[in-house]
Amino acid sequence: MEGESTSAVLSGFVLGALAFQHLNTDSDTEGFLLGEVKGEAKNSITDSQMDDVEVIYTIDIQKYISCYQLFSFYNSSGEVNEQALKKILSNVKKDVVGWYKLRRHSDQIMTFRERLLHRNLQQHLSSQELVFLLLTPSIITESCSTHRLEHALYKPQKGLFHRIPLVVANLGMSEQLGYKTTSGSCTSAGFSRAVKTHSSEFFKEDGSLKEVQKINEMYSSLQDELKSICEKVEHSERAVEKLLNDVNRLKGEIKKRKQAQLQATREKNVQKDPQENILLCQALRTFFPDCELLHSCVISLKNRRISGSSCTTTHPLSGVHNLTLMVEYTDFPEASPARSALPVTKRKASDMDDGWQFKRSRLGEIQNRPSKTYTNSSNQEKASPVSSPETDEEMERMKGSGEYPQSPTF
Amino acid sequence: MAVQVVQAVQAVHLESDAFLVCLNHALSTEKEEVMGLCIGELNDDLRNDPKFTYTGTEMRTVAEKVDTVRIVHIHSVIILRRSDKRKDRVEISPEQLSAASTEAERLAELTGRPMRVVGWYHSHPHITVWPSHVVSGGLQRDSAIHIHVSILPQSPLPSRLPHDMEQIHVLYNVRTQAMYQMMDQGFVGLIFSCFIEDKNTKTGRVLYTCFQSIQAQKSSEYERIEIPIHIVPHVTIGKVCLESAVELPKILCQEEQDAYRRIHSLTHLDSVTKIHNGSVFTKNLCSQMSAVSGPLLQWLEDRLEQNQQHVQELQQEKEELLQELSSLE
Numbered sequence: 131m132e133g134e135s136t137s138a139v140l141s142g143f144v145l146g147a148l149a150f151q152h153l154n155t156d157s158d159t160e161g162f163l164l165g166e167v168k169g170e171a172k173n174s175i176t177d178s179q180m181d182d183v184e185v186i187y188t189i190d191i192q193k194y195i196s197c198y199q200l201f202s203f204y205n206s207s208g209e210v211n212e213q214a215l216k217k218i219l220s221n222v223k224k225d226v227v228g229w230y231k232l233r234r235h236s237d238q239i240m241t242f243r244e245r246l247l248h249r250n251l252q253q254h255l256s257s258q259e260l261v262f263l264l265l266t267p268s269i270i271t272e273s274c275s276t277h278r279l280e281h282a283l284y285k286p287q288k289g290l291f292h293r294i295p296l297v298v299a300n301l302g303m304s305e306q307l308g309y310k311t312t313s314g315s316c317t318s319a320g321f322s323r324a325v326k327t328h329s330s331e332f333f334k335e336d337g338s339l340k341e342v343q344k345i346n347e348m349y350s351s352l353q354d355e356l357k358s359i360c361e362k363v364e365h366s367e368r369a370v371e372k373l374l375n376d377v378n379r380l381k382g383e384i385k386k387r388k389q390a391q392l393q394a395t396r397e398k399n400v401q402k403d404p405q406e407n408i409l410l411c412q413a414l415r416t417f418f419p420d421c422e423l424l425h426s427c428v429i430s431l432k433n434r435r436i437s438g439s440s441c442t443t444t445h446p447l448s449g450v451h452n453l454t455l456m457v458e459y460t461d462f463p464e465a466s467p468a469r470s471a472l473p474v475t476k477r478k479a480s481d482m483d484d485g486w487q488f489k490r491s492r493l494g495e496i497q498n499r500p501s502k503t504y505t506n507s508s509n510q511e512k513a514s515p516v517s518s519p520e521t522d523e524e525m526e527r528m529k530g531s532g533e534y535p536q537s538p539t540f
Numbered sequence: 541m542a543v544q545v546v547q548a549v550q551a552v553h554l555e556s557d558a559f560l561v562c563l564n565h566a567l568s569t570e571k572e573e574v575m576g577l578c579i580g581e582l583n584d585d586l587r588n589d590p591k592f593t594y595t596g597t598e599m600r601t602v603a604e605k606v607d608t609v610r611i612v613h614i615h616s617v618i619i620l621r622r623s624d625k626r627k628d629r630v631e632i633s634p635e636q637l638s639a640a641s642t643e644a645e646r647l648a649e650l651t652g653r654p655m656r657v658v659g660w661y662h663s664h665p666h667i668t669v670w671p672s673h674v675v676s677g678g679l680q681r682d683s684a685i686h687i688h689v690s691i692l693p694q695s696p697l698p699s700r701l702p703h704d705m706e707q708i709h710v711l712y713n714v715r716t717q718a719m720y721q722m723m724d725q726g727f728v729g730l731i732f733s734c735f736i737e738d739k740n741t742k743t744g745r746v747l748y749t750c751f752q753s754i755q756a757q758k759s760s761e762y763e764r765i766e767i768p769i770h771i772v773p774h775v776t777i778g779k780v781c782l783e784s785a786v787e788l789p790k791i792l793c794q795e796e797q798d799a800y801r802r803i804h805s806l807t808h809l810d811s812v813t814k815i816h817n818g819s820v821f822t823k824n825l826c827s828q829m830s831a832v833s834g835p836l837l838q839w840l841e842d843r844l845e846q847n848q849q850h851v852q853e854l855q856q857e858k859e860e861l862l863q864e865l866s867s868l869e
Contacts, residue, residue, distance in 0.1 A: 141835035142567025142734075147843070149746070150560040154773040193842045221849070238743055275766030276669060276749040282742060293742035298735065301792070301831040302571025302665070316834030318841050341822075345815070 135184065137295040138261060138283050139315075140165075140191035145298055148265060149279055151196055152232040161196035162219065163228040165189065167259060168312065189227050189261060189283075189294075190315040195219070208246030210254050228261035228283075235268045238280050240291055248286065261285045261294070404430030408445040548725035549582070550609040552659070552750045552767055556774040557781040561617050563746070565788060566663035566732035568832055575622060575662035577632065577640045579647055579780075580614040581654050582726040612658050612728050613772075615651070616780040618643055619787050621795055631716065632660060647780060660720065661730035669733040669749040670710060670764070710764075718753035718762040728752055728767055777843075786840075789833040796824050 152159045168188045195218060197203065203214040219226060229251060231244065240248075244262065252260050262284040270278050283296040297303075334340055407429050414424045428437040558578070565574050618640050620632065640657045648655040713729070720727045733747040750769035753762040777785075800821040804814065 141831075141839070143564055143835045143839035145746075146560055146563040146567060147839055149563060150556055153556045153559065153771045154775045192838065196846075270747075271749075271766060273766045274768040274770065275751065276747060277769070279746045281744050281746075295737075295739075295742050296744060298567055298570075298744065299831060299835070300567060300569050300735075301828060302569035303831070314830040314834055316830065316838055318834055318837035320837045320841060321829075321834045341819075 136187040136189065136259075136285065137297060138189040138191060139297045139299050141299045144191060144194065145281070148194065148230065148232065149267070152265070152267060158200060158231060158233050159196060160200060160229065160231040161194050162222075162226050163191045163194050163230055163261070163263060164222060164225065165192040165227045165315070166225055167227060170312065187259075188312075189259070191227060191263075192315055192317060194230060195222065204247050204250070206243070208243045208250060210247070210250045212254060215254060226255055226257065227259070228263060230263035230265065232265045232267060234266075236266050238264060238266050238282050240264065240284055245291060248284075248291075252286075259285070262291075263296070404432060404434050404436050406436055406441065406443075407431050407433075408447070411441050412445050412447060548610060548721075549612050549728055549752060549767055552612045552614065552728055552730075552769045553772050554578075554614045554730075554769060555616070555772050555778070555781075557777040558614050558617050559748075559771050560777065561619070561781050561784045562661050562730065562732055562748075563734075564785060564836075565617075565619055566661075566665075566734050567746075568788060568792075570665040570735040572622070573663050573665065574619075575632070575660060576620050577618045577636070577657050578612075578614040578659035578661060578728070578730065579616045579618060579640070579644045579655055580612060580658045581656065582610065582612050582658055584610055610726070612726055614658060615653075615655065616647065616778065617661065617784055619784055619791055621791050632720075650780070658724075658726060659728035659730060661732060664731055664733040665735045667709070667733065668736060669731045669747050714751075714753050714762050714764050717751065717764075718755075721753060730769070786836065789828060789836060792828050792832060793825065796821065796828065 168190060170186050170188070172184045172186060173182070197218060203211050203218055205211070229248075240262065244264075248260065248262050252258055263281065264284065265279060265281045267277065267279045270276050281296065282293050284291045285294050286292075332339060332341070334343070410429055414421075418424045422440070425440040427435050427439070428441045430436045562576065565576060568574065620636050620640075637657065644655045644657055713731070717727070717729045720729075729751050731749050731751070733745075733749075736745040736747070737743070738745075748769070750767040751764050752767055754765050755761075756763045800817065803809075803817050809817070
């Protein structure tokens with residue numbers, strides 16, 4: 131989508147000079163504006179538009195030619211006197227971009243005559259882009275203490291006169307932090323002379339700037355330094371990487387081995403120091419308090435004989451376990467009177483009855499077997515599997531036959 | 541009739557070439573306020589020009605009112621550097637005043653007239669000369685002030701300071717003026733308001749005003765009083781004004797050099813930073829050359845060309861008049 135916009139610029143010195151000229155006359159003043167029109171195409175890419183070109187025209191008002199009298203090149207109808215116009219603009223070296231008028235104590239509106247004159251000037255000067263600068267000085271306080279100079283630039287567009295922005299160029303204009311795309315509009319001969327005198331100190335023969343080359347060279351040296359250090363760092367990174375991999379690998383292996391050793395040790399320790407089956411011990415005490423045979427050894431959780439002597443430790447049990455061990459005396463005729471206070475459920479008691487019958491028969495078998503002394507050596511664990519397997523085998527058989535006594539439930 | 545307030549100045553007459561220098565200076569930058577001193581004389585002029593209005597005469601005694609009015613004539617101006625660049629801090633140092641007085645003495649010898657420093661001017665970029673409303677109430681820490689300003693027919697345009705900052709600015713201007721008047725009752729102040737643009741109507745404005753300060757009757761604060769100002773036509777530009785006009789780029793360059801020297805003297809800066817600062821200095825000088833030196837040169841060259849053409853025309857006219865005169869003899 132193409133668009134265009136037009137604005138004008140003039141320096142404060144030109145504006146000041148126009149005001150100065152007006153202050154030195156008793157009447158309105160007018161004249162011509164000289165300068166050039168610059169166009170710049172700005173390409174912008176947005177999310178909605180791939181290619182948005184805007185042409186910005188800037189009318190650069192650089193100087194003026196004043197007419198010492200009003201109506202010096204036109205009549206009251208706004209018709210142009212071509213001869214007079216040629217005479218006024220005869221020595222003009224620049225293009226005429228417009229004309230101006232200073233009108234005292236009037237509104238900032240073009241008069242009818244001015245509009246006619248403008249159109250006629252457009253024809254005579256063959257310039258459709260001609261602009262009209264209207265300045266209206268006035269006194270705005272009764273005491274004459276405050277004065278005002280208002281200015282606006284007019285340009286016809288589609289038959290109507292519109293105002294276009296006029297910027298007074300100055301030192302404090304928004305500073306361009308980036309690169310400038312337009313050069314200054316100064317065409318002063320003295321300015322060009324001074325600049326040219328010192329050009330060779332700034333520019334090389336090929337037109338490039340010496341300062342730019344110097345800074346580029348310095349920058350290039352910095353880049354070389356960066357490249358050199360980068361290579362060194364890269365080498366060191368690889369070395370670190372390799373060593374990290376080695377170390378991590380070794381740590382992994384060590385960890386695995388330690389874990390394996392620990393596992394083996396644990397297994398040994400488990401075999402070495404098996405944990406007593408406290409519940410079994412307490413259950414035997416509870417239900418067979420007088421059967422010394424059942425109290426003759428200490429059994430582990432894995433059904434291994436830990437000790438050949440009876441357990442003398444008082445095992446504190448939790449409430450649940452206490453409840454589990456609470457049975458009625460009447461359900462167990464073989465049980466001691468001390469146990470009679472314990473409540474018992476009928477169902478479980480009947481199950482228990484069968485189970486305990488079996489246990490008694492098993493206990494009898496156990497009693498008939500030669501007892502073996504067990505030591506605390508590792509052989510005990512080895513030995514225990516000798517007896518245990520029998521027990522375990524029997525237990526297994528019983529399981530299979532369905533005669534395996536269930537754990538007493540209470 | 542009892543005189544409550546004696547106004548020291550009834551009007552200011554500003555030569556148009558001096559006005560030109562002030563306006564050029566004010567329009568040189570919209571980034572900060574600029575200032576300068578006015579050189580001229582304070583006279584008791586005869587009231588003989590009906591188009592010039594005067595003020596404050598009703599305050600004077602009957603005898604004083606009849607024939608004369610106290611007029612400040614400003615013949616030239618001196619552009620000053622601002623030592624304090626803080627916004628709204630426009631102050632003249634004693635050294636500057638002393639240098640200006642020396643310059644005034646030089647002008648006095650040159651012109652044969654009793655020249656002295658008679659006032660000061662400064663610019664108001666993007667703000668109007670005075671806010672268009674009445675303000676009262678405590679703006680400063682200690683006392684309430686009352687500032688009465690003229691109601692401008694068209695309200696100030698956008699791009700202005702916040703309301704309270706403008707009031708503080710007004711107060712500051714009035715107090716500063718009062719301070720100068722303590723040295724010289726006839727000291728006047730000019731304000732040039734520029735770069736006021738209405739983006740809606742696409743019009744621009746430049747305003748200038750003249751004022752003094754008087755002590756308010758009901759408080760210890762100061763009030764602004766308007767002083768009529770008239771521009772005296774001066775078709776040609778005087779030597780002194782021309783010299784003042786071309787001082788502007790020189791002063792700007794000196795300011796930039798001083799700023800760079802201060803930066804460059806910092807010993808802790810590394811080489812890259814120094815090169816950067818050097819580039820900044822170059823950039824700033826280039827901006828000055830493009831925005832001030834170049835256009836000033838161009839204007840002067842155009843003025844020279846105009847004058848040369850005008851000389852030719854006037855020469856021709858003179859010859860014709862001489863011929864006409866000789867034919868009448």
